[in-house]
Amino acid sequence: MINFDSIKHVRGESQFVDDYIPYEKILYGYVFYSPIAHGLIKKLDYSEALQIPGVKYVFTYKDIPGENQVGGIIQDEELFAEHKVEFVGHPIALVVAEDFLTAKKAAKKIKVEFEELEPVFDPRVAYEKGSLIMPPRVFSLGDVNEAWSKCDYIIEGRVDSGAQEHLYLETQGSIAYPIENDSIKIYSSTQNPTHTQRIAARVLGLPMNKIEVDVLRLGGGFGGKEDQATHWAVMAALAAKKLKTAVKIILPRQEDMRLTGKRHPYSSDFKIGLDKNGKILAYEVTFYQNAGASADLSPAILERTLFHTTNTYYIPNVKATAISCKTNLLSNTAFRGFGGPQAMFVIESALFKASKVTGIDYHELQKINLLKEGDEFPYGQRAKNCRAQICYNTLEKIYNLPEVKKQINQYNQTSRFFKKAYSIMPICFGISFTSTFLNQASALVHVYTDGSVGISTAAVEMGQGVNQKLIEIASKVLSISKSRIKIETTNTTRVANTSPTAASKAADLNGFAVMEACEIIMGRLKKFAAQLLNVKEDNVQLIDESVYVNNQKTELRWNELIQKAYLSRISLSAQAHHATPDVYFDREKSKGEPFAYHVYGTALIEVTVDCLRGTYKIDSVKVVHDLGESLHEIIDLGQIEGGIVQGIGWMTMEEILFNEKGKLITDALSTYKVPDIFFAPEKIEVHFLENAPNPFGPFKSKAVGEPPFMYGIGAYFAILKAMLEFNPNMELNFKAPMTNERVLMSLYSKIREKVHQTIN
Ligand code: MTE
Ligand code: QUE
Numbered sequence: 001m002i003n004f005d006s007i008k009h010v011r012g013e014s015q016f017v018d019d020y021i022p023y024e025k026i027l028y029g030y031v032f033y034s035p036i037a038h039g040l041i042k043k044l045d046y047s048e049a050l051q052i053p054g055v056k057y058v059f060t061y062k063d064i065p066g067e068n069q070v071g072g073i074i075q076d077e078e079l080f081a082e083h084k085v086e087f088v089g090h091p092i093a094l095v096v097a098e099d100f101l102t103a104k105k106a107a108k109k110i111k112v113e114f115e116e117l118e119p120v121f122d123p124r125v126a127y128e129k130g131s132l133i134m135p136p137r138v139f140s141l142g143d144v145n146e147a148w149s150k151c152d153y154i155i156e157g158r159v160d161s162g163a164q165e166h167l168y169l170e171t172q173g174s175i176a177y178p179i180e181n182d183s184i185k186i187y188s189s190t191q192n193p194t195h196t197q198r199i200a201a202r203v204l205g206l207p208m209n210k211i212e213v214d215v216l217r218l219g220g221g222f223g224g225k226e227d228q229a230t231h232w233a234v235m236a237a238l239a240a241k242k243l244k245t246a247v248k249i250i251l252p253r254q255e256d257m258r259l260t261g262k263r264h265p266y267s268s269d270f271k272i273g274l275d276k277n278g279k280i281l282a283y284e285v286t287f288y289q290n291a292g293a294s295a296d297l298s299p300a301i302l303e304r305t306l307f308h309t310t311n312t313y314y315i316p317n318v319k320a321t322a323i324s325c326k327t328n329l330l331s332n333t334a335f336r337g338f339g340g341p342q343a344m345f346v347i348e349s350a351l352f353k354a355s356k357v358t359g360i361d362y363h364e365l366q367k368i369n370l371l372k373e374g375d376e377f378p379y380g381q382r383a384k385n386c387r388a389q390i391c392y393n394t395l396e397k398i399y400n401l402p403e404v405k406k407q408i409n410q411y412n413q414t415s416r417f418f419k420k421a422y423s424i425m426p427i428c429f430g431i432s433f434t435s436t437f438l439n440q441a442s443a444l445v446h447v448y449t450d451g452s453v454g455i456s457t458a459a460v461e462m463g464q465g466v467n468q469k470l471i472e473i474a475s476k477v478l479s480i481s482k483s484r485i486k487i488e489t490t491n492t493t494r495v496a497n498t499s500p501t502a503a504s505k506a507a508d509l510n511g512f513a514v515m516e517a518c519e520i521i522m523g524r525l526k527k528f529a530a531q532l533l534n535v536k537e538d539n540v541q542l543i544d545e546s547v548y549v550n551n552q553k554t555e556l557r558w559n560e561l562i563q564k565a566y567l568s569r570i571s572l573s574a575q576a577h578h579a580t581p582d583v584y585f586d587r588e589k590s591k592g593e594p595f596a597y598h599v600y601g602t603a604l605i606e607v608t609v610d611c612l613r614g615t616y617k618i619d620s621v622k623v624v625h626d627l628g629e630s631l632h633e634i635i636d637l638g639q640i641e642g643g644i645v646q647g648i649g650w651m652t653m654e655e656i657l658f659n660e661k662g663k664l665i666t667d668a669l670s671t672y673k674v675p676d677i678f679f680a681p682e683k684i685e686v687h688f689l690e691n692a693p694n695p696f697g698p699f700k701s702k703a704v705g706e707p708p709f710m711y712g713i714g715a716y717f718a719i720l721k722a723m724l725e726f727n728p729n730m731e732l733n734f735k736a737p738m739t740n741e742r743v744l745m746s747l748y749s750k751i752r753e754k755v756h757q758t759i760n
């Protein structure tokens with residue numbers, strides 16, 4: 001059960017965009033970008049850059065034959081800034097030269113004069129100034145105003161979560177070259193080939209059929225290449241068209257970090273009301289999303305935040321307001337979880353604070369309010385096949401929670417400076433694009449005359465193993481060996497009008513499409529075999545590459561059957577389109593059934609905090625996770641482990657910082673720290689929930705890509721609990737990431753105040 005790609009990866013044989021040499025003459029592009037956060041371009045002078053030997057051309061907005069517009073959901077983003085720059089890193093020009101270093105050197109010679117404008121970085125300040133991406137959105141259920149009077153406790157607070165760098169191993173990049181008929185072929189490291197095609201066509205002023213986008217695989221995407229791979233692909237295409245040769249743009253790591261958006265930081269206010277038994281009666285929350293300088297995917301991400309307002313709890317009265325704030329920072333974008341994690345951190349913070357006020361244990365509060373079958377989400381959908389309770393209860397049982405608590409208590413009694421704690425993090429994540437139209441995919445399956453099979457779909461392989469899952473599905477439906485099946489590149493001329501590989505939906509959508517295309521071919525083959533053997537079609541089966549009649553194996557094998565079918569002029573190719581049935585969402589009313597199903601799970605996280613140094617160790621993460629019936633257990637396990645570590649990174653050590661002028665200062669791996677193998681939990685144990693088929697997934701499976709990320713939130717609260725063991729009087733504020741510095745400063749805040757008083 002290995003992933004066929006892993007051998008090539010380990011041997012260094014897998015190809016990425018920078019490995020392609022599809023053309024005799026390749027030129028290299030370097031992006032020249034704004035050094036200031038906000039200002040008007042008064043003068044741009046690149047004459048000196050053009051003088052440098054080897055430089056071919058400097059592109060600005062003036063060279064664009066079509067529209068200078070790359071915005072997706074909202075058309076508010078220029079490819080090259082025309083008159084105004086809105087963040088440090090805003091592209092202004094592209095220098096193209098014979099080699100990369102020459103292009104880079106030339107870019108340093110470009111001179112710009114700006115009239116600087118006042119920048120805004122804080123989303124709350126942006127809100128006050130009316131700087132919004134779009135009008136605020138509200139989801140509501142019941143009536144919070146009426147409910148407050150019935151509450152025994154009302155608790156308010158503020159929660160802040162930080163940005164996160166995607167840190168895909170392969171940085172952004174693309175190579176484009178001209179082909180016949182005024183057309184352009186683009187190889188891009190994109191999760192979203194059709195979007196790249198559409199925007200390239202728009203910018204170049206060409207019809208979409210003159211742009212071909214091809215994707216072999218990505219060295220990771222994590223959402224960062226959903227909309228933001230487009231810019232470099234379009235720039236390369238623009239240059240290739242003008243210069244009539246191949247143009248390659250690969251962002252070096254530092255430039256990638258400086259030029260591309262991250263996970264959205266959020267600042268939120270909550271108010272939560274409970275009765276004396278700990279039942280939540282009302283929850284009101286306002287999310288301020290820091291969108292950065294343009295919309296990008298922010299509106300869809302904002303909406304997913306609203307969908308995950310209550311995580312895996314039932315709350316009868318909810319009012320959630322979400323505001324997408326336009327600031328002079330990098331335009332933030334999709335990142336695993338797509339706004340869900342930000343909402344879930346707020347509700348967990350609210351419960352945690354409520355536990356301190358009510359005296360009811362945090363995890364008791366979680367259990368009291370856990371979602372049950374038929375409960376209504378704030379968007380009107382009801383929980384169906386709800387597995388919130390079973391995951392939580394199974395976790396407590398199989399990992400022996402009472403024993404965990406006992407051990408931790410014993411440890412803490414004898415340890416003065418090292419403190420241990422555990423936390424439990426239940427999750428509920430909705431599966432489907434909440435923009436209903438995106439829930440479609442198609443597959444094109446060819447059986448060649450030697451019996452081998454080639455499959456094209458909309459799915460982009462980015463390390464998540466979707467190609468291996470598609471092979472599993474095709475081999476099951478065709479009942480042939482996996483070794484006969486090849487997944488082709490994702491190409492807009494073979495599979496058109498594709499949705500991005502995102503929302504954890506790629507294996508579901510493309511898996512169903514592959515199933516349906518394979519079934520069409522199987523139908524034809526069975527009919528043909530019946531004719532050939534002169535039996536009734538209903539009595540024919542194809543099992544393990546052999547034809548069976550009335551459950552008796554015949555002499556007829558897959559290879560021979562395919563040969564004969566071809567000679568009898570039977571089509572051995574099929575295309576199928578799949579659309580998720582019954583999902584819809586009414587944006588006017590903010591109600592509907594947007595999700596095909598939900599993924600549930602619960603994690604138990606144990607940590608040790610060194611309360612002298614502020615450092616900590618994640619001892620273990622133990623999970624009960626609902627995968628339906630896994631399509632591929634090793635891949636799914638890898639997704640869960642990877643998601644957990646990435647989620648813990650977001651909550652603990654990954655900190656994006658800008659200076660007071662809006663320049664990213666954590667723009668290298670020396671200053672931006674991510675979990676490594678030493679930091680990763682010493683132990684990750686995953687229990688796949690048993691007897692949990694999913695009627696809405698291929699072969700009863702469930703999507704896996706994003707949900708495990710949110711287990712990482714539990715690490716924050718485990719660390720917080722350990723800190724409170726050391727200093728119970730510590731001030732509670734919910735600000736992530738919980739870096740080592742923050743641990744230390746929080747533990748000794750009283751002492752700090754004293755020192756300050758003494759100094760003053
Ligand atoms: N796993 C790896 N190794 N690399 C990635 O880039 N992206 C994640 C997740 N797992 C990612 C990954 C994100 S953000 C999504 S939406 C899903 O994979 C997309 O793939 P799927 O729909 O096939 O699950
Ligand atoms: C989850 C997602 C996406 C989403 C909604 C989700 C996503 C995405 C869009 C999207 C894209 C273009 C549009 C639009 C929505 O929505 O990845 O309205 O025009 O790209 O719930 O992952």
Ligand code: MOS
Pocket residue numbers: 191221222223224226334335336337338501502503504
């Ligand atoms: Mo994933 S954030 O939907 O690419």
